[in-house]
Amino acid sequence: MPLTKPALDPSDVQPHTGSSYPEPWRSQVLPREKRRLGDALGLTQIGVNRTVLAPGKVSSMRHWHTHEDEFVYVLEGEIVLCTDSGEQVLRAGQCAGFPAGSREGHHFANRSNQPAVYLEVSNRHPEDTAYYSDPAVDMVWSAPHARGRFTRRDGSEY
DSSP: OOOOTTTTOOOGOOEOOOOOOOOOTTTHHHEEEEEHHHHHOSSSSSSEEEEETTTTSSSSSSEEEEOOOEEEEEESSSEEEEEETTTEETTTTTTEETTTTOOOEEEEOOSSSSSSEEEEEEEEOOEEEEEEETTOOEEESSSBBBBEEEEESSBBBO
Protein backbone atom coordinates (compact mmCIF):
# COMPACT_ATOMS: atom_id res chain seq x y z
CA MET A 1 0.00 0.00 0.00
CA PRO A 2 1.45 3.42 -0.93
CA LEU A 3 2.26 5.84 1.87
CA THR A 4 0.54 9.20 2.17
CA LYS A 5 1.87 12.39 3.76
CA PRO A 6 3.15 12.95 6.28
CA ALA A 7 4.92 9.68 5.41
CA LEU A 8 6.73 8.79 2.20
CA ASP A 9 8.93 6.15 0.64
CA PRO A 10 12.21 7.81 -0.44
CA SER A 11 12.21 5.73 -3.63
CA ASP A 12 9.05 7.61 -4.68
CA VAL A 13 10.92 10.95 -4.65
CA GLN A 14 12.37 12.02 -8.00
CA PRO A 15 16.20 11.84 -7.87
CA HIS A 16 18.19 15.00 -8.56
CA THR A 17 21.33 14.01 -10.44
CA GLY A 18 22.85 17.35 -11.41
CA SER A 19 25.12 19.85 -9.72
CA SER A 20 25.17 23.64 -9.85
CA TYR A 21 28.95 23.63 -9.40
CA PRO A 22 30.87 25.21 -12.25
CA GLU A 23 33.57 23.10 -13.88
CA PRO A 24 36.11 21.79 -13.08
CA TRP A 25 34.37 20.90 -9.79
CA ARG A 26 31.11 19.57 -11.21
CA SER A 27 32.78 16.48 -12.68
CA GLN A 28 34.34 15.65 -9.29
CA VAL A 29 30.92 15.14 -7.68
CA LEU A 30 28.93 13.61 -10.56
CA PRO A 31 27.40 11.15 -10.87
CA ARG A 32 25.57 11.37 -7.58
CA GLU A 33 21.92 11.12 -6.70
CA LYS A 34 20.05 13.26 -4.18
CA ARG A 35 16.45 12.70 -3.21
CA ARG A 36 15.17 15.87 -1.58
CA LEU A 37 13.06 14.30 1.16
CA GLY A 38 12.52 17.53 3.07
CA ASP A 39 11.17 19.28 -0.02
CA ALA A 40 8.91 16.32 -0.83
CA LEU A 41 7.43 16.54 2.68
CA GLY A 42 6.95 20.31 2.50
CA LEU A 43 9.62 21.13 5.09
CA THR A 44 10.75 24.76 4.91
CA GLN A 45 13.03 25.14 7.93
CA ILE A 46 15.31 22.13 7.37
CA GLY A 47 16.64 20.35 4.33
CA VAL A 48 16.91 16.56 4.28
CA ASN A 49 18.54 14.73 1.38
CA ARG A 50 19.10 11.02 0.83
CA THR A 51 22.34 10.99 -1.16
CA VAL A 52 24.00 8.19 -3.10
CA LEU A 53 27.69 8.90 -3.77
CA ALA A 54 29.36 6.85 -6.49
CA PRO A 55 32.77 5.23 -6.02
CA GLY A 56 35.62 7.64 -6.70
CA LYS A 57 33.50 10.78 -6.19
CA VAL A 58 33.35 13.48 -3.51
CA SER A 59 30.22 14.96 -1.96
CA SER A 60 31.32 18.55 -2.58
CA MET A 61 34.45 20.62 -2.45
CA ARG A 62 35.68 21.14 1.12
CA HIS A 63 33.60 23.96 2.60
CA TRP A 64 32.04 25.48 5.72
CA HIS A 65 28.82 27.44 6.30
CA THR A 66 28.32 30.76 8.07
CA HIS A 67 24.71 30.15 9.22
CA GLU A 68 23.82 26.52 8.59
CA ASP A 69 24.41 23.53 10.80
CA GLU A 70 25.02 20.31 8.86
CA PHE A 71 24.52 16.71 9.96
CA VAL A 72 25.35 13.56 7.96
CA TYR A 73 24.31 10.01 8.87
CA VAL A 74 25.71 7.07 6.88
CA LEU A 75 23.05 4.52 5.90
CA GLU A 76 25.04 2.14 3.65
CA GLY A 77 28.67 1.67 2.69
CA GLU A 78 31.46 3.91 3.85
CA ILE A 79 32.72 7.41 3.18
CA VAL A 80 35.89 9.21 4.17
CA LEU A 81 35.30 12.41 6.11
CA CYS A 82 37.97 14.89 4.97
CA THR A 83 38.43 17.98 7.16
CA ASP A 84 41.10 20.57 7.82
CA SER A 85 42.15 18.34 10.75
CA GLY A 86 42.57 15.13 8.72
CA GLU A 87 40.60 12.14 7.52
CA GLN A 88 38.53 9.38 9.09
CA VAL A 89 36.32 6.63 7.72
CA LEU A 90 32.59 6.66 8.53
CA ARG A 91 30.57 3.46 8.07
CA ALA A 92 26.86 2.67 8.17
CA GLY A 93 25.39 3.79 11.49
CA GLN A 94 27.99 6.53 12.07
CA CYS A 95 27.53 10.27 11.70
CA ALA A 96 29.21 13.67 11.62
CA GLY A 97 28.06 17.20 12.42
CA PHE A 98 29.31 20.66 11.52
CA PRO A 99 28.11 23.67 13.53
CA ALA A 100 27.33 26.89 11.68
CA GLY A 101 30.24 29.30 11.71
CA SER A 102 32.89 26.65 12.40
CA ARG A 103 35.58 27.19 9.80
CA GLU A 104 36.43 23.48 9.69
CA GLY A 105 36.26 22.81 5.95
CA HIS A 106 34.79 19.39 5.20
CA HIS A 107 33.53 17.01 2.55
CA PHE A 108 33.14 13.27 2.00
CA ALA A 109 34.97 11.02 -0.43
CA ASN A 110 33.86 7.58 -1.56
CA ARG A 111 37.11 5.67 -1.93
CA SER A 112 35.41 2.27 -1.90
CA ASN A 113 34.24 0.26 -4.89
CA GLN A 114 30.57 0.43 -3.82
CA PRO A 115 28.07 3.31 -3.72
CA ALA A 116 27.69 4.99 -0.32
CA VAL A 117 24.28 6.16 0.91
CA TYR A 118 23.80 8.84 3.56
CA LEU A 119 21.35 11.41 4.89
CA GLU A 120 22.24 15.10 4.84
CA VAL A 121 20.32 17.38 7.19
CA SER A 122 20.72 21.13 7.55
CA ASN A 123 18.78 24.21 8.51
CA ARG A 124 17.87 26.58 5.72
CA HIS A 125 19.14 29.99 6.71
CA PRO A 126 18.39 32.78 4.22
CA GLU A 127 21.68 34.57 4.93
CA ASP A 128 23.96 31.55 4.66
CA THR A 129 27.25 31.67 2.79
CA ALA A 130 29.57 28.73 2.14
CA TYR A 131 33.30 29.29 1.81
CA TYR A 132 35.45 26.72 0.05
CA SER A 133 38.55 25.85 2.03
CA ASP A 134 41.09 24.72 -0.55
CA PRO A 135 43.07 27.58 -2.15
CA ALA A 136 42.70 25.95 -5.58
CA VAL A 137 38.89 26.10 -5.31
CA ASP A 138 38.15 29.76 -6.06
CA MET A 139 34.49 29.61 -5.12
CA VAL A 140 31.95 31.07 -2.70
CA TRP A 141 28.26 30.07 -2.48
CA SER A 142 25.72 32.53 -1.20
CA ALA A 143 21.98 32.60 -0.56
CA PRO A 144 19.21 33.74 -0.92
CA HIS A 145 19.09 33.20 -4.69
CA ALA A 146 16.76 30.22 -5.41
CA ARG A 147 19.12 27.54 -4.15
CA GLY A 148 22.08 29.91 -4.01
CA ARG A 149 24.69 31.03 -6.49
CA PHE A 150 28.42 30.60 -6.97
CA THR A 151 30.96 33.36 -7.47
CA ARG A 152 34.72 33.58 -7.32
CA ARG A 153 36.25 34.89 -4.09
CA ASP A 154 36.59 38.34 -5.66
CA GLY A 155 32.81 38.36 -6.30
CA SER A 156 33.00 37.89 -10.07
CA GLU A 157 30.49 35.56 -11.72
CA TYR A 158 31.19 32.14 -13.22
